[in-house]
Amino acid sequence: MTNFLNYDTNSIFSSLENFHLQVEHAIELGNSQKEIIYETLPDNIMISGMGGSAIGAEYFKNFIYNAEYLPNTRIEINRFYNLPRYVDNNTLVILSSYSGDTEETISACMDAIRKTNKIVAVTVGGKLEKICKEHNIPIFKLPEGFQPRAALGYSFVFFNYILIKCGLLSKDNQLELIKTLNSLPEFIKKINKKYVVHDFNNPAFKLANQLFDRIPLIYSSELMLPINLRWRGQFQENSKSMAFGNVVPEMNHNEINSFFKPIGAIEKLKIILLRDRSNHPRVKIRFDAMKELLNDMGIDFLEYYGIGDSFLERIIDLTLLGDWTSYYLGILYKQDPNAIPYIQKFKEIMNKAKD
Secondary structure, three states: OOOHHHOOOOOHHHHHHOHHHHHHHHHHHHHHOOOOOOOOOOOEEEEEEOOHHHHHHHHHHHHHHHHOOOOOOEEEEEOOOOOOOOOOOOEEEEEEEOOOOOHHHHHHHHHHHHHOOOEEEEEOOHHHHHHHHHOOOOEEEOOOOOOHHHHHHHHHHHHHHHHHHOOOOOHHHHHHHHHHHHHHHHHHHHHHHHHOOOOOOOHHHHHHHHHOOOEEEEEEEHHHHHHHHHHHHHHHHHOOOOOEEEEEOHHHHOHHHOOOOOOOOHHHEEEEEEEOOOOOHHHHHHHHHHHHHHHHHOOOEEEEEOOOOOHHHHHHHHHHHHHHHHHHHHHHOOOOOOOOHHHHHHHHHHHHOOO
16 A cells, blocks of 8 residues: 555544544533523524534534434524525524634624524634624634544534533433433544554455545435535545435436446446435335346445444444545545645635625
8 A cells, every 4th residue: 555654744544543532522622611591492503614614513413313302493504605584583503614714604604693692603713703702602612723524523512512501402311412422432432443454454445445546426315414425525625536426315216317328437436325224214125226226237336334323323433434435545546635725726716806
């Protein structure tokens, strides 16, 4: 294997290996946060963020729904300059921007201030911190020195602690949530042991080699959509590789019929099925039907289930597989996993542009 130290200029390897420490630190910071008191509790939660600052929100949303901690609360993710029209004072708006300078999130922040007094920010600082201090908006402060996508542990844990600190959970659910979060670091530490070796006993290294010079095409259920999005984003940023995906059952009604043309295109793709045992029974049948159809068409595919007793453990397990695979694939492509040159260039162009 290519010497990864030649390309890993910011020690992403170490960051992945020590992900359990990030979660431990996030729990410590979450516990130290002050209580947030509202006269009336919100009926909806709207999390506004972009890219790596939004992916933790996707995990949080599906985890909370699966655990049924807030069965009567609507949770949505906003990736636009303005918030949806239904946002009002019955909505808790969480503003997530690692840098604090994401222009879409700053715009959404100003919109939120006009619509509700229930706002919390998750950020390192920047313009967002300044605005929040001016309007007495609580801030969950992120540590500096990370790429937004690499701070997933902090953002996911912080979103959960916002529920706790805002008093949105029943006492039993709060105790269960804290217990679940506290168990994560040891689980992550155990899972990570298989990913630090650089040979084909390492599932991520093996998968990276299978994906070399191929385009990952990732399919999952809506339940596993956060993992689907995470894998795509990590391949795109860490590996500098194109990656696409869709969800079942929607893709069964259109995309499944597209594997014919253009001639030769399918040979450049590598189909990956991300599954979970808690999927809807009919979704399970649909995945099995897809496998049968792909086999009939002679199309190669890979299939993965997360390992773990709980839903959260299983999605974390698949997340680690995707993160490590994208890292090793980047090294195989002789790319710095940390670098995002075209994102930086695009930001420079946008900063020069005027409305």
